[in-house]
Amino acid sequence: MATVKRDYYEVLGVSQTADGEEIKRAYRRLAMKYHPDRANGDKAEAEVRFKECAEAYEVLSDTGKRQRYDQYGHQGMTGQHDFSHMDVGDIFSMFNDIFGGGFSGRGGGGRQRQSRGFDLETQVELTLTEVAKGAEKTIEFERQDHCETCGGSGARAGTKPAACVQCGGSGRVTQAGFGGMFRMVTTCPNCRGRGSVIRDHCPDCGGSGRQRKKRVVTVKIPAGVHEGQAVRVAGEGEPGENGAPAGDLHCYVTVKSHPFFTRHNSDLVCQMPISFAQAALGALVRVPTLDGSENLQIPGGAQHGDVFKLKGKGLPDLRSHHHGDELVQILIEVPRKLTDAQRKLLEEYASTEDAATLPQKKSFLDKLKGLFE
Numbered sequence: 001m002a003t004v005k006r007d008y009y010e011v012l013g014v015s016q017t018a019d020g021e022e023i024k025r026a027y028r029r030l031a032m033k034y035h036p037d038r039a040n041g042d043k044a045e046a047e048v049r050f051k052e053c054a055e056a057y058e059v060l061s062d063t064g065k066r067q068r069y070d071q072y073g074h075q076g077m078t079g080q081h082d083f084s085h086m087d088v089g090d091i092f093s094m095f096n097d098i099f100g101g102g103f104s105g106r107g108g109g110g111r112q113r114q115s116r117g118f119d120l121e122t123q124v125e126l127t128l129t130e131v132a133k134g135a136e137k138t139i140e141f142e143r144q145d146h147c148e149t150c151g152g153s154g155a156r157a158g159t160k161p162a163a164c165v166q167c168g169g170s171g172r173v174t175q176a177g178f179g180g181m182f183r184m185v186t187t188c189p190n191c192r193g194r195g196s197v198i199r200d201h202c203p204d205c206g207g208s209g210r211q212r213k214k215r216v217v218t219v220k221i222p223a224g225v226h227e228g229q230a231v232r233v234a235g236e237g238e239p240g241e242n243g244a245p246a247g248d249l250h251c252y253v254t255v256k257s258h259p260f261f262t263r264h265n266s267d268l269v270c271q272m273p274i275s276f277a278q279a280a281l282g283a284l285v286r287v288p289t290l291d292g293s294e295n296l297q298i299p300g301g302a303q304h305g306d307v308f309k310l311k312g313k314g315l316p317d318l319r320s321h322h323h324g325d326e327l328v329q330i331l332i333e334v335p336r337k338l339t340d341a342q343r344k345l346l347e348e349y350a351s352t353e354d355a356a357t358l359p360q361k362k363s364f365l366d367k368l369k370g371l372f373e
Contacts, residue, residue, distance in 0.1 A: 005074050006052070008055075008056035008059055008060055008069060009056075009060070011052055011053055011056040012026040012027055012030065012053065012056050012057065012060065013026055013030070014026050014060075016070070018060075020061060023057065023060050023061055024057075024061065027053055027054075027056070027057035027061075029121065030049075030050075030053045031050060031053055031054065032118060032119070032120075032121075034046045034047075034049040034050040034053060035050055035118075059077060065077070116240045116244050116245050116246075116247060117237050117238040117239045117240040117241075117244065117245065117246040117247035118144075118237055118238040118247045119237045119247040119248050119249070119250060120141065120143055120236070120237045120238065120247065120248075120249050120250070121230075121249075121250045121251075121252060122139060122141050122249065122250075122251055122252070123251070123252050123253075123254055124137050124139060124219065124221065124231075124251045124252070124253055124254070125253075125254045125255070125256060126221060126225070126253060126254070126255050126256070127255070127256050127258075128255065128256070128258045128261060128263070128268075128290060128315075129290055130221065131223065131224065131225060131255060131315060132223060132224075132290050132315050132316065133223055134220070134221055134222050134223035135220075135221045136218055136219070136220050136221070137218070137219050137221060137251075138216060138217075138218050138219075139216070139217055139218075139219055139249075139251060140214060140215070140216050141214070141215055141217075141249070142212050142213065142214055142215070143212070143213065143215055143236075143237065143238050144210040144211070144212060144213075144238045145210065145211060145212075145213040145238070145239060146209065146210065146211075146239055147202060147204055147205035147208070147209055147210060147211045148204075148211070149202055149203075149204040149205065150202035150204070150205060150209060152209040152210070152239070153198075153202070153209055154198045154201065154202055154205060154207040154208055154209035155198050155199075155200060155201070155202060155207075156200040156201060156202050156203065157202070159199070159200045161194075161196035161197060161198050161199075162196060162197055162198075162199055163195065163196055164188060164190050164191035164194070164195055164196055164197050165190075166188055166189075166190040166191070167188035167190065167191060167195065169195045169196065170188070170195060171187065171188055171191060171193040171194060171195040172185050172186065172187060172188060172193070173185070173186060173187075173188045173189075210238075215236065217233060217236055217249065219231055219233055219251050221251075221253065222318060223315075223316045223318075223321075224266070224315055224316040224317050224318035224319075224321070225253050225318060226253070226318070227253060227254060227255045228252065228253065228254075229252070229253050229318075230250040230251060230252045230253070231250075231251045231253070232248050232249070232250055232251075233248060233249040233250075233251065234248050235247075235248065236248065236249035237249055260288045261288075261290075261326075263315065264327075265324065266314050266315045266316065266317050266322070266323065266324030267314045267315075267324040267325050267326070267327055268290070268313065268314045268315060268324070268325075268326045268327070269326075269327045269329065270287065270288065270326060270327070270328050270329070271328075271329045271330075271331055272285065272287060272296075272328050272329065272330050272331065273330075273331045273332075273333045274298060274302075274330050274331070274332060274333065275332070275333060275335075276332055276333075276334065276335075278298060279298065279301075279302045279303070279304070279330065279332045280300065280301065281300050282297070282298055282299050282300035282301075282302070283297075283298050284296070284297055284298075285298060287310065287326075287328050289310065289313045289326055290313070291313070294310055294313065296308060296310065296328060298330065302330055302332075303332075304330070304331060304332040305329060305330070305331070306329070306330050307327050307328065307329045307330075308327075308328045308330070309325050309326070309327055309328070310325060310326040310327075310328065311325055312324075312325060313325060313326035314326055
């Protein structure tokens with residue numbers, strides 16, 4: 001029975017409006033999750049999911065293919081890559097730009113091929129004050145590290161992996177195709193490209209050569225960083241194979257919400273409630289900033305929604321280090337309840353209102369009048 005393919009957007013867990021970077025991040029995260037050497041549980045199911053994600057990314061990352069897919073669905077993808085029959089390592093090699101270059105899955109090359117270790121991701125939460133000044137954060141995480149008992153070989157102490165008899169230790173096998181006219185070199189299915197097999201497994205790691213270990217690192221976060229940006233800590237990912245370099249740790253930034261401020265690029269926006277009397281007469285008010293509070297002079301006749309600027313009181317730009325501004329938007333608050341004295345004073349004021357004091361109201365009434373004449 002034919003397998004029904006899932007929607008590519010559903011596979012990557014993104015919306016149809018997702019941009020290229022969002023699609024790339026989603027694929028990278030899922031590829032790490034479903035790589036058979038990392039997945040917990042059913043390895044065969046993980047490999048199916050891994051290849052499904054690769055196929056979805058290959059289409060959605062290409063503008064032309066994505067347009068055809070959006071218009072015609074899977075029927076429009078005839079002739080594209082069939083990832084279900086590809087080796088996991090070969091799929092990794094197709095997307096080296098995503099995995100840092102030189103990164104391949106286990107089994108993706110010959111015995112002598114060095115595979116850079118997996119990159120890891122974590123999150124670090126900052127306050128706006130830490131965004132403004134920069135911060136050092138201590139991060140705890142777990143990674144697959146070399147087994148201390150076997151040194152990463154996977155073999156029981158005192159033994160060594162044996163050369164694979166199927167590939168002769170090369171990690172690759174050659175198959176004839178098309179009536180013997182061509183040869184196809186593929187990853188050895190017996191040793192999965194390692195070139196060797198373990199006869200007597202290490203009891204502590206079960207022959208994988210890896211164990212989960214806790215790591216604690218201190219990460220320097222530069223001032224001005226934005227939500228969703230990542231700080232890379234080189235060499236703190238998982239160790240590579242055959243002495244290859246370790247991957248990196250990518251610390252993705254999240255920023256806690258602030259009770260007063262929202263961010264717009266390098267500017268901070270603060271909404272400040274004031275009274276009707278303060279707006280009409282003008283007032284000197286205290287405005288919160290990230291460094292305390294500042295005086296702000298509200299001129300008489302200020303209108304609801306007017307914006308005033310505190311120069312240089314915003315956030316630093318990550319590259320230029322130039323500080324943005326704090327934008328203070330005033331919100332005129334109308335009292336819900338009045339005392340008798342307040343009501344009497346306002347009624348006296350209302351009796352004096354005319355076009356001179358309310359020019360916008362007069363303009364509106366004139367237009368309204370003309371509409372019905």
